[in-house]
Amino acid sequence: MSNTMTHLRAPAVAGAFYPADPATLDRVVAECVAGAGIGPVPAKAIIAPHAGYVYSGPIAGTAYAAVKHLGGTVTRVVLLGPAHRWPFRGLAAPSADGLVTPLGVVPVDRAGLDVILGLPDVQILDDAFEGEHSLEVHLPFIQRTFPNASVVPLVVGHCAPQAVDAVLRRLWGGPETMIVVSSDLSHFHDYDTARALDLAASQAIEAAEPEKLSGDAACGFLPVSGLLLRAQTLDLRVTTRDLRNSGDTAGDRRRVVGYGAYTLEPADTARLTDAERRQLLDAAHNALEHVVRTGRPPEVAVESFPMALRAVRKTFVTLEIDDELRGCIGSVQAVSPLVRDVVTNTWKSATQDPRFGPLTAAELPKVAVTVSILSHNRPMAFSGEADLLRQLRPGVDGLIIQDRGHGALFLPKVWDVLPDRHPFLRHLKAKAGLDPDVETGTMRAFCFTAETFGTDET
Known part of the structure; x- marks a missing residue:
């Protein structure tokens, strides 16, 4: 050449x-x-x-x-x-x-x-x-x-x-x-x-x-x-x-x-290794045991974990018992190393979700943990809710909506229980405290993707 x-x-x-x-x-x-x-x-x-x-x-x-x-x-x-x-x-x-x-x-x-x-x-x-x-x-x-x-x-x-x-x-x-x-x-x-x-x-x-x-x-x-x-x-x-x-x-x-x-x-195809996923879930389960015992999150030695688990990420941690929700709290900004964010959100999901009381020692053996690692929020340009719905990818996109001081987020895993676009948006508007039947024309929306894995998947 x-x-x-x-x-x-x-x-x-x-x-x-x-x-x-x-x-x-x-x-x-x-x-x-x-x-x-x-x-x-x-x-x-x-x-x-x-x-x-x-x-x-x-x-x-x-x-x-x-x-x-x-x-x-x-x-x-x-x-x-x-x-x-x-x-x-x-x-x-x-x-x-x-x-x-x-x-x-x-x-x-x-x-x-x-x-x-x-x-x-x-x-x-x-x-x-x-x-x-x-x-x-x-x-x-x-x-x-x-x-x-x-x-x-x-x-x-x-x-x-x-x-x-x-x-x-x-x-x-x-x-x-x-x-x-x-x-x-x-x-x-x-x-x-x-x-x-x-x-x-x-x-x-x-x-x-x-x-x-x-x-x-x-x-x-x-x-x-x-x-x-x-x-x-x-x-x-x-x-x-x-x-x-x-x-x-x-x-x-x-x-x-x-x-x-x-x-x-x-981000929609990015994946931690199986070993890294196991380490993260182990950290979450260890955090649950510590929280039930002390009421506080454990200290996290971040530098003892692989580089990929030290990366700054925003996460949600979902707790379930017998396939029923038992707590879900997460971060809306990426400010902490991944493993620390997961441990912190595990603690919050177990003790601070207002829909539930603090997790008990009797419940601990039955808890399944799911971790979602969120990508960047990308603003969506749309002419109306019908246009917004056309752009959404069921099973792939998470969605954040904001309107007149109200806001709410659905993770991509919510598509598992709300697989159709219209109910997905209606329930998200209701979660935000908005009337699902009223289109204001002032709503803002952001989409994101997530790597999601849980106790039964590794």
């Missing part, structure tokens, strides 16, 4: 950020990916760091290990990273036909660039690539993870996250396209300070709250923020898969740089 290319861009940081010797580079990339210890994730996008491999390579390896099973499917990688050396406005693409690394040439997807060059914020600007490492350090990982892929390389200068979102909308594609965003986290704090700052940044990323990010939190906050806007719109679950800093890998702990690896996958 490289024989037909007339303009190639030579590597700028080979031998500095990563090995210049092909055999050594191949081995180092393979070791970073193999050492990740993560199973396959059906991700559409990843976020990974871009420092020297000795510092951030293992964390980048985690992100690529999660999607290496897609190597035979992905033929295009949209690669975005921040500008470190050349100040400019908008997003910059190269004029080159291919990007060279010690492992060979990565073809540039000129057709993909043609799709976005009409956007007002996108330009050909080779100066932005001079000495820039944020994209280049990813290329060897891309070559080995997605051997059949071309790249759409974009350096992101000063622009609104919406400009990145507009590019991603045009290039999102299907399973043939992988989105890779390059970013480190905090820079040059002491080890403990960096850990706290990077955890806060990761929680904002997981909650898809780009407004909480800044250049102090992540050097690539603009491309990350644009990707999070896509996550909100398309209902993607964001999960931290690795979170370390240079003090954990190869650096001095007095002055470190933070690194995170993240996956983004469709």
Whole structure:
């Protein structure tokens, strides 16, 4: 393929950020990916760091290990990273036909660039690539993870996250396209300070709250923020898969740089592993025993759980006895690690649901627990209730309604008992304290999806 290319861009940081010797580079990339210890994730996008491999390579390896099973499917990688050396406005693409690394040439997807060059914020600007490492350090990982892929390389200068979102909308594609965003986290704090700052940044990323990010939190906050806007719109679950800093890998702990690896996958099909589900349900049952005994929720050692169970999530916990509801309370905002949120909502469901008294020791052996992990709330545009009902997907969508100070939520599992759209909405309006027979024209609605599993399913 490289024989037909007339303009190639030579590597700028080979031998500095990563090995210049092909055999050594191949081995180092393979070791970073193999050492990740993560199973396959059906991700559409990843976020990974871009420092020297000795510092951030293992964390980048985690992100690529999660999607290496897609190597035979992905033929295009949209690669975005921040500008470190050349100040400019908008997003910059190269004029080159291919990007060279010690492992060979990565073809540039000129057709993909043609799709976005009409956007007002996108330009050909080779100066932005001079000495820039944020994209280049990813290329060897891309070559080995997605051997059949071309790249759409974009350096992101000063622009609104919406400009990145507009590019991603045009290039999102299907399973043939992988989105890779390059970013480190905090820079040059002491080890403990960096850990706290990077955890806060990761929680904002997981909650898809780009407004909480800044250049102090992540050097690539603009491309990350644009990707999070896509996550909100398309209902993607964001999960931290690795979170370390240079003090954990190869650096001095007095002055470190933070690194995170993240996956983004469709929330309506996202799934914890069976082992993770069991751990979460065990935590809920242990919480019930503690609550019945003490009346209080137990302390949760969050860091003793896998990364996926530490992700910031909003959850509902449903308690049933003999298939009859015994309590259901949840979170409407993602503010706590998943396992802590489940434990807290288990306690509330057992003791604070106003429809029931506190759970008793006699009831404890009969309680079945169901956990629902909720996705982002997506506002629905509709011309009336009939239009709203047409948009709802029975068995898939949860629904939140708000009208004149009233509001209520139904989880997707409510479709099990209200399988038809009209009764579903009528009962939800009644729950909110609204007249089911009156259409006000002022109602707002939000849909979401949920991963739901229970005691009898693992």
